[in-house]
Amino acid sequence: MFKPLSLFLGFRYVRSRQGNGFSSFISASSTFGIALGVLVLIVVLSAMNGFERELSQRLLSIVAHGEMVTVNTPIDNWPKEVQKVQQHPQVVAAAPLIKLTGMMQKGDELKGVELRGVDLKLESLVSDITTYVKQGSWQSLAQGNQIVIGSGIAKKLGVSIGDKVQVLLPKTAAQGQPLSKKFPALLKQNYIVGGIFQFGGTIDETLAYVSLAQAAESMQYQVGQAQGIRVKVNDVFMAPQVIREVANNFNYHVYIYDWTRTQGHVFNDIQLVRMVMFIVLVLVIAVASFNIVSTLIMAVNEKQSDIAILKTMGASPPTVMLAFIVQGVMNGVLGSVIGTILGVYVSLNLTDIILAIEGLFNTKILSADVYFIDFIPSELHISDVYFTVVTALVLSLLATIYPAWRATKIEPAKVLGQA
Template identity: 45%
Template sequence: MFRPLSLFVGLRYTAAKRGNHFISFISLVSILGLMLGVAALILVLSVMNGFDRELRQRILGMVPHATLNAYGDQGLENWQSLQASVETAPGVEGAAPYIQAQGMLTSRGRVQGVLVNGIDPALEAQVSIIQRHMQEGDLSQLDGGEYRIVLGELLARFLGVTVGDKVTLVLPEASISVAGVVPRLKRFQVSGIFSVGAELDSNLAYIHIADAARIKRMSTGRVDGLRLKFDDLFQAPRLAREVASAQSEPLYVSDWTRTHGNLFQAIQMEKRMIALLLLLIVFVAAFNIVSTLVMVVTDKQADIAILRTMGATPATILRVFMVQGILIGLIGTALGVLLGVTLALTVTDLVAWIEQVLGIEFLSADVYFISYLPSELLWSDVGMITLAAFSISFLATLYPAWRASRTQPAEALRYE
């Protein structure tokens, strides 16, 4: 079968057992460097994609995509008609009323700051994923007038309470009584515990919206605002403003980019910077390819001269050594893709197994916004990494191959 001379000779040079074992060692180092660089890029980008996914699905699944509030401190009146109008707007998946308060929860001598959301349990599923992450109890047990509360798992653990226990909510508002000025207190019974594996588990609690109105002393029928959920998270800021501008009364708009946008942007920035830094490993491996081919060219000076005297053109010699360099790049990149994809698909279970065996926790929910190592493999990332690694490998072959093509037969054979 016909094969081009440059391909035939290039493959022979690559497959042959060289007398110079040092050159073979450098070739192996080049392949391993490319493999590790590509695998590290795929693995790390998959982990960063996992954090990005968890941010969108967990944290941004619990907090509203956007909120609509009335100007001033009086709250939103006739919210039912506003809700009906908002739910017909393009891109809106759901809307639910809320009343929010900040305070402290105390139990058994322990105190923890908390953000309390007053919700309508029947409507909350339209804007939040909390029902899917209930460990104990159910949102439907939040009945108005019963003063029940649902706590995050870390918050309940810190307070040392479980379902059925009592906790005291302390609001930072003073009340005047016969005993003097005292903070506003209300006793609640724990009716449920949720866990989303994020920092929200340590500082978030839910009560019925009617109970929240009473403890905040709001007028009957008023709420703080509406929580909105959109079908496209990244279009939420624009769509929320359009929804608000379409209403007859002026509304104040807030969206997730104001509350958690910095965290999302930080992950995106870290992903880009880490990818750039890890790409340096591929560049180091490419320099090894340059070193390998330069030494091969020096070692094969007599062979090059013989080929030239037999009629091989400089372009043929150029392609011979490009074949050798490209083959090293292909092998290293292919092994790196295989290793990186395998690790990206198994790293979550692997880290969980290591934590279980060693009895340690790498990602504590008290410090990080999720408590396990996520991973999401995107084939678009794999494609870009593969293309970048192969392109760098290809460029690394050009200079040594060009040097080989410039070899003069008379000079090369002078001392042979």
């Protein structure tokens, strides 16, 4: 069977190297380092992809993709304005909104909250909050004096379904009056806890829902008036552009908000961690790859007489050089294959593996009280695998060039004359 001479020599040298203890150890360490770097890089990229998926599918399922809040006057006839907003091709749904900031009180306990007045039906189209109501019912808001609160608020105040709470609102904000030098009395409203939702993170600690009619009464709005409109778009990464296009065709002066302003730091943190980890792990692969330099230099020194004989028999410098390149690249290929197989397996089962580790050590890596998820997500992208493998192979190839080039500079006369 025909085999190119360079490939034949390269594979033969790889097999013969296994008999040399120290050279074999250096070669194995480079292979192990490359495999480890490829494994960890694939797993880290998959974890970052998982966090991005959870950000877009979970966190942004309850956080508004975009909001338009009026500057001074409320929106009149909000159903008409909602229909107008929904005419934009990128808008999936829209819903009215009234936002209030105040204190919730139960006995001696106080908790700062953001009250959100919503329309029950339309809010379920722009938000998945109904799926996170663990106690009580979202539909309880239809009764008017009911409130749905986060589990963090319920825990802080020590309340449960059916308990009465009091909400304290700034009277000036409620009535839209200008600020005065006197501190006005607070507007007090009583609610019955009709539902408790559990989403995770700071949202559970600060957010509460009331009906749009109840919030409008607190703001002294007329029937059909609202403070703003929440928007859900079909592509969350297009939200800043879409919400500005919608606002440009709006008949009111509004403050424009999108998720990149309110939650963009989470996405930026994910991207920063991805970049830092990628650089660090590529350097790990590079260090492991350049162990090949030591291996090949020792191989060249050991095979000087073989190289001299080959050159006297007519072997060209490219043939000799390619033989040692093949020998070195085998470390990169073997390490990449092992690392890829293990990396793909771990990435596909990362969540279960972390859960097993948490159960074994009775600990929790991510706390739902701090983060919006309590597990390590993972989403494997085949493009990340390709890119990682190509990076490892390229670094392995670059590491072989100098030792292989040195092999071509051996003078047969000097080597054979000393034999």
